[in-house]
Amino acid sequence: MGGQYRITGDKYPRMRRPRRRGRLVFLGAASAAVLGMLGWGTLQLIDVFTGNSGKASAAGPRADCAKKASPSPAADKPAAVPKPGTITVNVLNATTRTGLAKETADELKKRGFRIGDVGNAPKEYDKKVKGTGMLLGPAAALNTSLPVLATQLPAAERRTDAARQGTTVDLVLGDAFKALAPRPAADKALAALSAPEPTPTGPKNTC
Template sequence: MSFARVRALVVVGLLAVTALVFVVVAVVRDSQSNAGTAKGCPDGWPLADIALRDRKDVKINVLNGTDQPGLARQVADEFRNRQFQIKKITNEKPIDDIAVLRYGPKGVGSAHLLRAYFLDNAETKYQPERQDDSVDVVLGNGFQQLATTTEVNQSLGDLGAAEAPPGTCPMPVKK
């Protein structure tokens, strides 16, 4: 073996050992090992369920906030056809928005999914005192139609992952 080959093997070996040392140090000194868990959460803060739900697991209350009679029932039927669980269909005082999504700590992931059905044009209202996992969908005068499946998928990609609202801690992810 020539001297050049031996020297090249020694340099490659030293680089491999150096890389291994850096990896071990990074793993041992990892300060983010509790990221995404409730450890370090202040006492009394609610845990927000930020997991993106399947449509069949999302519970919705559809409220008609328009002057158009029957809109809530029509949109509830569309959601039902898309495999959502419809809990209530009622009327509410008229609003000018496209839609308003009201939810509590257990409904953060569900509300995130529903935002995509309104192409992220729905106003979100987090209600920390709310105890159930349902989401109120209040339809406003600006509402025209729900997004198509393709539009929902694109919107979900644009939205990224759900984030815990201020004053909450993300619930540990179930594996």
């Protein structure tokens, strides 16, 4: 080019694109955020695999102590259930089979129970008990004598009569009755009834 636009000298102007400072700032901030998230995630994974949490660490070493259920002091004692020798049982036959009440009464006596009346069931139950049997007693026997007698015939129905007096209980034999529970199984059930497992009552600090 000539005239007033003539270029002289040995240096020429360089043509470059204008720098985009906004994009560089954005990229820098995004990189910092990604690195921060990676570092935080790594710390969380370490906490998971080592069993620690941020809250537990901030609260101190005792905050990491596990809490477990503890048995009730009262549950450590065996339940106060009566012994078979203190329970008087009336054995009543509600079936058409003869001699069933006496056979059952003799077996109960061998197992330590006291035997009261032995004979046919009263009219209200005679030939009306379709299951294996029915255990009857006063209201006070619901959690005492009846559960003990039920160890000998677990499938029997249990009933109480609030108007009934005394402590004697009845075993009414039903149509489905074949025999009492095998003695080893009955003895095991009776032992479990006398010494029940402790029941958890709440968390206990194991520190």
